[in-house]
Amino acid sequence: MDDSRWISIHPLIVRITHWINALAILVMVTSGWQIYNASPLFPFRFPRDITLGGWLAGGIQWHFAAMWVLVLNGLVYTTYGIVSGHFRRKLFPITPAAVLHDVKEALRGKLAHDDLSMYNAAQRTAYLAIILCLVVLVCTGLVIWKPVQFYAIGQFIGDYEGARLLHFFAMALMVFIVLVHIAMVILVPRTFPTMITGRARRTT
Amino acid sequence: MKKRTMETSLAAQSSKLVRAVERRLFLRQGLSLGALAMLSGCKLTDDESVQNVLTSMSRWNDGAQAVIFSQARLAPEFPESAITRPFPFNAFYTEDEITYVDGKQYKLELAGKIRDKKPWALPELYALPQTSQITRHICVEGWSAIGKWSGVRFSDFLERIGADTTAKYIGFECADDYSTSIDMATALHPQTLLTFRFADQILPPKYGFPMKLRIPTKLGFKNPKHIMAMTVTNEYPGGYWEDQGYNWFSGS
Numbered sequence: 001m002d003d004s005r006w007i008s009i010h011p012l013i014v015r016i017t018h019w020i021n022a023l024a025i026l027v028m029v030t031s032g033w034q035i036y037n038a039s040p041l042f043p044f045r046f047p048r049d050i051t052l053g054g055w056l057a058g059g060i061q062w063h064f065a066a067m068w069v070l071v072l073n074g075l076v077y078t079t080y081g082i083v084s085g086h087f088r089r090k091l092f093p094i095t096p097a098a099v100l101h102d103v104k105e106a107l108r109g110k111l112a113h114d115d116l117s118m119y120n121a122a123q124r125t126a127y128l129a130i131i132l133c134l135v136v137l138v139c140t141g142l143v144i145w146k147p148v149q150f151y152a153i154g155q156f157i158g159d160y161e162g163a164r165l166l167h168f169f170a171m172a173l174m175v176f177i178v179l180v181h182i183a184m185v186i187l188v189p190r191t192f193p194t195m196i197t198g199r200a201r202r203t204t
Numbered sequence: 205m206k207k208r209t210m211e212t213s214l215a216a217q218s219s220k221l222v223r224a225v226e227r228r229l230f231l232r233q234g235l236s237l238g239a240l241a242m243l244s245g246c247k248l249t250d251d252e253s254v255q256n257v258l259t260s261m262s263r264w265n266d267g268a269q270a271v272i273f274s275q276a277r278l279a280p281e282f283p284e285s286a287i288t289r290p291f292p293f294n295a296f297y298t299e300d301e302i303t304y305v306d307g308k309q310y311k312l313e314l315a316g317k318i319r320d321k322k323p324w325a326l327p328e329l330y331a332l333p334q335t336s337q338i339t340r341h342i343c344v345e346g347w348s349a350i351g352k353w354s355g356v357r358f359s360d361f362l363e364r365i366g367a368d369t370t371a372k373y374i375g376f377e378c379a380d381d382y383s384t385s386i387d388m389a390t391a392l393h394p395q396t397l398l399t400f401r402f403a404d405q406i407l408p409p410k411y412g413f414p415m416k417l418r419i420p421t422k423l424g425f426k427n428p429k430h431i432m433a434m435t436v437t438n439e440y441p442g443g444y445w446e447d448q449g450y451n452w453f454s455g456s
Contacts, residue, residue, distance in 0.1 A: 035346065038344075039343065039345040039347045056345065057450050058449065060344070060450070061259070061261065061262055064265050068261075146455065147279075147340075147342065148279045148280075148456045149272050149273065149277055149455070151280065160340065
């Protein structure tokens, strides 16, 4: 195979942390729904079939086991992203005009995906938003887990009950973005193998 | 740029069509496999090896929480106006199954690494210096409620009975067949109270007459009611919910 026909898209460390993160999020969200169901904040429960752990104790065990995976993996990813300049190169700049333009294009099914190594503004916003959601989820999660020990954080977000609400809304936003993300991968399937092999065939 | 994209995709369309369909199929199968794994997710915990990993992680989390825990950090206290009324009843049984303890016959039994194991009658306990707190009770289920409890500071009581505070655990046996146990660091926390009153009244049976150990730095199920006996020990005592899978430390 001629190497010049392939371009490098995702560094190995990004691919590894992406898939560990995907698994950790799947476990965190489904076990989190199990925990939510024990005392729902809103007048609905998540269907039992899409919750993890069987009952509350199992849900908590999964949640507090996977949280270490999520956080340690997240630390590796963000450290790499900041130190290597990956974030700066891939996620910035983001301008409101570009985001608006790209979201409109995407909704009309015309968004350009010719260069997979460059994220368009809609992608940049989505990926950055997921990172921010995860930061909020970890911080609010710490306050829910340890409202006394982490009161230093809790006092700014309405303490235990405020953190519970924020944790829920950050989860909801993140799940929404992830679903859009998966839908986009299904619509542009050639992006999928690149997150495994790290490279894509040149299209020009 | 956009024009080129369209040309490229048009030219490549026919040759790529078959491959794309195959890929989409592969993707869809992959996704439904994932969905299937998720649907049967709760079954995974029946797998012994998975359960062993989860249990070890829970033990690891006990250690992590002990490291995070500080006797100097106090649970927030609230004004009387913040008290939740009515305060929720919660137990592993329903309200019509509440245990009634005879206060006149009652004696708190002491066991284990304690110098003076003389049992304590209620009038003797009521005569000890009392203090009050208005703190938040957080249930493992997620809900929370604010209440007012009064009693003797547990660390003072442990000192009075000559408990070995270098021991690891204190276990509690309750009149309603409940049991739980806590770590010594939490037992010595200044807000951990052996309480006899709720909302300035003698503890009603539904809140744990004659006494409840109030620990605002732990989840509700770690706050035993109707305490009949306590043991200071180095052997892990477990507990009613802990033995069923709830995390043992469950600190706040």
